[in-house]
Amino acid sequence: MTGAGVLKNLRHRTVSLLTFSAVLFATTLAPALYAQDSDSQKPVKDKWAVVIGISKFKDGKINLRYPSKDAEDFYRYLTEEAGFAKDHVLLLTDQEATRLRILSALGDKWLPRLANPDDLAVIYISSHGSPADIDVGGLNYIIAHDTNLDCLYGTAIPLQDLMRIVKSRVHCDRVVLILDACHSGAASAEASESKGLFRSGNVNASAMAEGTGQLVIASSRPDQVSWEGKNYQNSVFTYHLLKALKLKGNSTTLGEAFEEMKDSIQEEVLRDRGRLQTPEMKSQWRGESLALGLTPTKPRQGMEEVIPKPIPLSVSIAALTGKTPKPTSVPSPNPSPSPSQSQSPGQTSAQDSSIFDIMSMPAIPPVTVLDNGNIYKVFNGATKPTTFSISYPALLTYIYTYHWNDARGARPGKVALVHEDGTRYGPWQTTGKSGQGNVKNAYWECEPLAKLKPGTYRILDSDPKTWAQNVGSRGAGFARVRVAPLVQKVDSVSGKRIKRTPSVKLYDNGNIYGVLNGPTKPTRFALKAPVLITRITNYHWNGGRGSRPGQISLVKNDGTVYGPWQANGRSGQAGAPDVYWDCDVDLVLQPGVYQVRDSEPSTWSQNVQNNNRGMTTIEGVIQN
DSSP states (O other): OOOHHHHHHHOOOOOOTHHHHHHHHHHHHOTTTTSGGGGSOOOOEEEEEEEOOOOOOOOGGOOOOSSHHHHHHHHHIIIIIIIOHHHHOOOOGGOOOOOHHHHHHHHTTSHHOOOOTTEEEEEEEEEEEEEEGGGGTTOOOOOTTTOTOOOOHHEEEHHHHHHHHHHHHHOEEEEEEEEOOOOOOOOOGGGGGBBOOOOSSSSOHHHHTTOOOOEEESSSSTOOOOOSSSSSSSBBHHHHHHHHHTTETTOBBHHHHHHHHHHHHHHHHHHHHHHOOOOOOEEEOOSOOTTTOOOOOOOOOOOOOOOOOOOOOOHHHHHHHTSSSOOBBOSSSOOOOSSOOOOOOOOOOOOOOOHHHHHOOOOOOOOEEEEOOOSOOOSSOOBOOOOESSSEEEEEEEEEEEEETTOOOOOOOEEEEEEETTTEEEEEEEEOOOOOOTTTTTTEEEEEEEEEESSEEEEESSSSSGGGGOGGGGBBEEEEEEEEOOOOOOOOOTTHHHHHOEEEEEEEEOSSSSESSSBBBBBBEESOEEEEEEEEEEOOOGGGGGGOOOEEEEEESSOOEEEEEOOOOEEGGGGGGTTTEHHHHHHHSSSSEEEEEOOOGGGOOOOOGGBBOOEEEEEEEEEE
């Protein structure tokens, strides 16, 4: 969807926005505010806050009226009435609230360096929000000052990343998130008084928040709009939130404030707009409700924000692929995940890039490059290496390893990657997620956001004895890996901007009938327009045995060869291993006839119904 299309939806649709994301935030943040009842009684030693409000955007078409004032008013309340020291509250408004500065404050240069486990952290955000429906990768975003609506993934802040930052980098056990960004576009003249981009559908907020312990206050329900005031210069939500927090002075708890403002907001918006706006507070709060105005027991000295240097959005792909001098590698300071997987002499480790460098790169929505799990009986202890390959530089966005462990799960440990040249990435600490039958910590998950170069990678797991495997994975540990390719925006041949959506099936000669091995005729497909090829999949049933993934290439009718690309295996019917050979490609092909070549034709499936040609599927984006 183009920026114009997004703006059109902003002006012509009235549905919900980031309340879904706020609740999603609540379900995945760790550790819990009060993990145990006894923890809820611990005194707050110090308290910190990051306050963000954006009224003016680089894209002036989406400007709002009051978010920056909302943030300033909330900042004044914290520092002048709620007992927050001024050097304990960081305020970012308008042009200061760039993507880089927000990520810096929350993930590296400020809050993670100050907040201790027994402290309180408050995060307040007032801005536009963007829902999953308008992003091909299904991500939810906070819109920063410098966000480009045509490139949300590369320039906005995915709420999933915000979750990961608070979860892994802020060491505070008690976190309060206040989102005045759960807004939606309104019709015509009212558009500037509501915030956000449209979202269709709804979610069960209570179910999503169950068991999290984090406290999230969102300005409206998923099917509602959040409004700015008609008779004062604030959003309705923030105006009544501030009034309610002052109800009983500094002893006003968040629970009391919420109950007070909920009815007031609902009554005002219904009277002024004829609409409903009902704030939501979601958590599994245990023990006494918290008051923002409480007096900290051991306050410490604050520090000024370390302002990161701006990084250009365009990063040389050549530098990532090694065609220009590589960044200096250093020996890994971390121990190997397990003694059996220790580094060889001379092995190096990829230096961790700051999140700002990573998040400033051109990227497209993530793709799954490995998923070897299946539903059949599993055993402990991977007996074969777990590997995947990528043919382009990419951002590693997600990994899980599966630890069924006879329905006992396993305490989450660390995962790491080793490139075929010995370069080490990680290890990264994982968090646990329940599996089948509510088995705790069956899934070990993490979102590393690490830059990867092309090549083949081996996954290391810190507890290989409980790592699940079976015949369907050929003894390799169960894992899923998602990456976002770091790609060029312009076609080197035509010089035109590359379209990334929608990806469609361009060719598919598979069918449901019985198959034989070994095609007797070439597999060809024709392109009538330039196309960005995104994925090639060849089918290797091989009598239910599958075939160890090899390589796939394309040959144009003029003799030009593209590839080969190393394939990743995927299970098929009845858990047959490596039946599908998937190659994730990022290549613009010009019109012409192309032949698909497979490095293992003796196991490549074919049958009479497809005229004895190798079974393949080609996906891509037509470049109109």
